[in-house]
Amino acid sequence: MNKHTANLKGLGNHHESEALEGALVKGCNSPQKVPYGLYAEQLSGSAFTSPRHINLSSWLYRIRPSVLHGEFHPVLQTDLAGTPFDLAYTPPTQMRWDPMPYPAVPRSFIEGLVTLAGNGSIEMQGGAAIHLYCATRSMHNEFFYNADGEFLIVPQEGALRFKTEFGSLDAKPGELIVIPRGIKFQVQLIAEKARGYICENFGSPFRLPELGVIGANGLANPRDFHIPSAAFEDREGNFILITKFQGQLWQAAINHSPLDVVAWHGTYAPYKYDLALFNTINTVSFDHPDPSIFTVLTSPSPVQGVANIDFVIFPPRWMVAKDTFRPPYYHRNIMSEYMGLIHGAYDAKETGFVPGGGSLHNCMSAHGPDAAAFNKAVSAALEPEYYDNTLAFMFESRQVWRLTPAAYNADFRQKDYLACWQELKSHFQAKSIA
Structure with a gap:
């Protein structure tokens, strides 16, 4: 596995990986003829004219271009929400929830998404959403990408394998994984079931915070972030490509696996991090x-x-x-x-x-x-x-x-959460000095 040595401040050190020797193009990013008969395709995670230190993009050399899919149709899923979020359900009251129960019927990572809260505007590219996921089956013929924002995924129970266009990353409880906006992926269970949290970020991509007076060392170290090594699937068949676009799920037929990138290079890729570090x-x-x-x-x-x-x-x-x-x-x-x-x-x-x-x-x-x-x-x-x-x-x-x-x-919202503070008593004594 390659290591992500970028500082995640948008500076995005350049990375490259190839699954077949010679597949990675040198010099011209999009030559007249790409090795192995591949297609050159650029994926941009920022505006073309963003300053160099926050400009994010990668070149992908793939078996088939991403334009090969059918027409998208809406998917009716009531538990996934987008902006604007309704204030009617948001009192200032403090709230707490038990773990979300696992579904009674098999659900994939995407089918098991439930939106808990959110803010901002997908259209204005600001704000975020909080989702919970409960998965009891792997994705096999379905693939997904998010056009609205990046996913910061925090597993709580059960390890997952994220097969992406850039290669595979495994994530277990105690780790996080970030799938940037627009990157196609598929989630497979490593354990029998999996549960966790997701922050969907509609705004500027996540980066490491400035260290200020802390100095050069402390908090998360850039060398401890990992990116995937190139791997590819050359599969044809009847598949489904699902996307989240403007707060709604859409799906289209696709006759091949979109995880067919043989080589890639650039500053825009998935990454994972072990929180114990x-x-x-x-x-x-x-x-x-x-x-x-x-x-x-x-x-x-x-x-x-x-x-x-x-x-x-x-x-x-x-x-x-x-x-x-x-x-x-x-x-x-x-x-x-x-x-x-x-x-x-x-x-x-x-x-x-x-x-x-x-x-x-x-x-x-x-x-x-x-x-x-x-x-x-x-x-x-x-x-x-x-x-x-x-x-x-x-x-x-x-x-x-x-x-x-x-x-x-939700049935798993604790309606008595405020009771945890009700036994706090006054200890005031006018003549006492602590």
């Missing part, structure tokens, strides 16, 4: 750094310093702060936070928030530790402690996450 930065004195210090990937907005979407994790780490309330402090903020749990326990919600579940705290909706976590934290001996059984994450957006009817009315 994240170099966590934390305090060694007192108080908390802001949660932004845990950012793995960010999609910038037009406003400097304010993200369209941040992907933030809370991994195993040492807690050593002195004279400090160690769980996340009670807070309200302008960013809107959807949190998921991959495995273990979250220190601010040790009960009720389970792996595969999620919580939503929108803009200025107060949140923080439940009563049990508060009582434990204020009475704990502040010795160095290693949090080793935990991996939580946040999709954090500058825009409110607007719920879908499916999320608001």
